[in-house]
Amino acid sequence: MTTEAQLEAQFADTIEAKDRIEPRDWMPEAYRKTLIRQVAQHAHSEIIGMQPEGNWITRAPSLRRKAILLAKVQDEAGHGLYLYSAAETLGASRNELTEKLIAGKQKYSSIFNYPTLSYTDVGTIGWLVDGAAICNQVPLCRTSFGPYGRAMIRVCKEESFHQRQGYELLMTMMRGTDEQREMVQESVNRFWWPALMMFGPPDDDSPNTAQSMEWGIKTHTNDELRQKFVDMSIPQAEALGVTFPDENLKWNEERGHYDFSTPDWDEFWSVVKGNGPCNDQRIAHRKRAWDEGAWVREAALAFAEQSAEAAAPAQTGSAPGQTGSSPATTTEETAK
Amino acid sequence: MTNEPNAPKVHVEHDEAGTTVDHDSHESAYSGLLVNDAHWAFGTDFEDPLAGVDTTVPEGVDPAALAAYCLMLGDDALVFSQRISEWCSNAPDLEEDIALANISLDLLGQARLLLARAAAADPSLVPELPASSPVPDEDRLAYFRDDMAFRNVRLAEVPNGDFAEAVAKILIYSTWRLAIFERLTDSRDSVLAAIAAKGVKEMSYHRDFSARWVLTLARGTEESRARLLTALSGLWPLWAELFETHPTEAVVAAAGIGVDPAAVEDEAGVILDQVFAAAGIDRPDRGALAGVRGKKGRDGLHTEALSRMLAEMQVVARAHPEGQW
Numbered sequence: 001m002t003t004e005a006q007l008e009a010q011f012a013d014t015i016e017a018k019d020r021i022e023p024r025d026w027m028p029e030a031y032r033k034t035l036i037r038q039v040a041q042h043a044h045s046e047i048i049g050m051q052p053e054g055n056w057i058t059r060a061p062s063l064r065r066k067a068i069l070l071a072k073v074q075d076e077a078g079h080g081l082y083l084y085s086a087a088e089t090l091g092a093s094r095n096e097l098t099e100k101l102i103a104g105k106q107k108y109s110s111i112f113n114y115p116t117l118s119y120t121d122v123g124t125i126g127w128l129v130d131g132a133a134i135c136n137q138v139p140l141c142r143t144s145f146g147p148y149g150r151a152m153i154r155v156c157k158e159e160s161f162h163q164r165q166g167y168e169l170l171m172t173m174m175r176g177t178d179e180q181r182e183m184v185q186e187s188v189n190r191f192w193w194p195a196l197m198m199f200g201p202p203d204d205d206s207p208n209t210a211q212s213m214e215w216g217i218k219t220h221t222n223d224e225l226r227q228k229f230v231d232m233s234i235p236q237a238e239a240l241g242v243t244f245p246d247e248n249l250k251w252n253e254e255r256g257h258y259d260f261s262t263p264d265w266d267e268f269w270s271v272v273k274g275n276g277p278c279n280d281q282r283i284a285h286r287k288r289a290w291d292e293g294a295w296v297r298e299a300a301l302a303f304a305e306q307s308a309e310a311a312a313p314a315q316t317g318s319a320p321g322q323t324g325s326s327p328a329t330t331t332e333e334t335a336k
Numbered sequence: 337m338t339n340e341p342n343a344p345k346v347h348v349e350h351d352e353a354g355t356t357v358d359h360d361s362h363e364s365a366y367s368g369l370l371v372n373d374a375h376w377a378f379g380t381d382f383e384d385p386l387a388g389v390d391t392t393v394p395e396g397v398d399p400a401a402l403a404a405y406c407l408m409l410g411d412d413a414l415v416f417s418q419r420i421s422e423w424c425s426n427a428p429d430l431e432e433d434i435a436l437a438n439i440s441l442d443l444l445g446q447a448r449l450l451l452a453r454a455a456a457a458d459p460s461l462v463p464e465l466p467a468s469s470p471v472p473d474e475d476r477l478a479y480f481r482d483d484m485a486f487r488n489v490r491l492a493e494v495p496n497g498d499f500a501e502a503v504a505k506i507l508i509y510s511t512w513r514l515a516i517f518e519r520l521t522d523s524r525d526s527v528l529a530a531i532a533a534k535g536v537k538e539m540s541y542h543r544d545f546s547a548r549w550v551l552t553l554a555r556g557t558e559e560s561r562a563r564l565l566t567a568l569s570g571l572w573p574l575w576a577e578l579f580e581t582h583p584t585e586a587v588v589a590a591a592g593i594g595v596d597p598a599a600v601e602d603e604a605g606v607i608l609d610q611v612f613a614a615a616g617i618d619r620p621d622r623g624a625l626a627g628v629r630g631k632k633g634r635d636g637l638h639t640e641a642l643s644r645m646l647a648e649m650q651v652v653a654r655a656h657p658e659g660q661w
Contacts, residue, residue, distance in 0.1 A: 050433075057422075058422060058649060059649065059651055061659065062472075062475045062479075062661040063444060063474060067445065070421055073437070074438070077430050077434050078434060081434075119652045176659050176660035179656065180660065288426075292428070293499065295557065295560055295563070296560065298556070299560030302556045
């Protein structure tokens, strides 16, 4: 008989050795809960993240750009799928997580609560927002939970592709008219600070970081990642020919890093708490799509059941697009 | 391509157990962003969609007729793609969102090739812009024509309804267009034949996807069946227009480069009836939607919905006629 203490010791050894925890392995309940929360937030971010850029699909100014943008937003739906699947291995179904999202019980990345006010934002989001997301996500490729880490490897590959596409759009626009160059700078001015906030609150105000790092769910602190992002972005901006809206941005020889101003954390918390420019709009959009699709999902289930009955006892029926996710052992998720 | 020094580097190597992940290769998210390689981003590695293709118009064909015909097919694909793209982030579930985006992307790709073919065959069709404008021909056709210059059938432009309307419309469109493309693969215009050959594979998937959903909705629940019947009834008046022969289509069919849509009506009808039979539904009993003094989509006479749709689609491009994208 294996005791709880032995299981915990094995779990700790696996983490210590930087090996992966797999779905059938024993894991502490708090680890499972934390992971569900993080993976669900991540999945929700992909799905909500379809909206700001999706806002410009019907107005993309060339056929080539329309194709690139539509394919990108489609990729985000695909990322959502991988991540909801990873969450399912922890016992949380896609339906259940979606219901929590639209009930406001689970969060998504606050960056998507900012509006896209110009087509240029498609490029800026690719460059800065996807860039920041990659900085956050690359370390997650070796996060301790196997399905999450493997999903992130695929996500990161595609995200870096998107980032390059976004940067390429901005580069192209900078070669265009004066008006286009102004559009790029205007867009960068709007997204720079929200992008820096994507790394989360400062380390001394991030209560979950220590435990998450101990469990190998998180591998770098928020401030470390933010600094890295600033350092990497400056040569990019110079190559592009734009500036960032921060007069304190300068190289610090002693630290070997760029100094920069403190983000407006009041705005950050205000957006996180639901007062961002688009919080209500994003959730209402997702809720509308989900509610309006309910009869379709019901029809697919009913059709699959009929087909299964017709083919009884063999279970062969399957409707197109049927999700088939059954709420197995449901881990109640209350943390925010 | 992967052997080129500047080829995109994929910074991920791992086995399924995740044990041999090369940690360091994940570290720099930005590596390669400034590398000057033209090949990395999908869709950005070429400017001319017909690059390297011989666009000489075959003998015995009026280039203007060939171009007008390509414009018809291209506008169908472009306008329908635009409508389907409106589903993005609005579908009943993620799988359908992805599938609808695929269909929209396929049609967009067809449109781009067909409009480029139209422009190459008859450059006089292409709207004029300031001499310094870098806007390519296919984009000029897509973004700088008004609704009355569009030659698409009205089925492609009608506003979206619910998901039943979406799959019913895709089934009707793809059944019709696939029958045309299968014949068009024998076109004497090798460009059009190649575009059709590519399109056949794509449209087969669209037809399969939509037919399976029509079956599912017809046999799913009472509500899904009722919604499907409503959708089909609303779309049916647009069916007949698909098979009417426009004078341009008659000319290109006679020249062996195009297909007379009337020639595929029986075949398309039989296929649709097979789907309906499997679904246990009948063809709606609705008359054909009239034109205005006989003029319809192919003549540039559209529903009220098209100019509104184009106003949205064209707004950024028209604000920057000399812009680079």
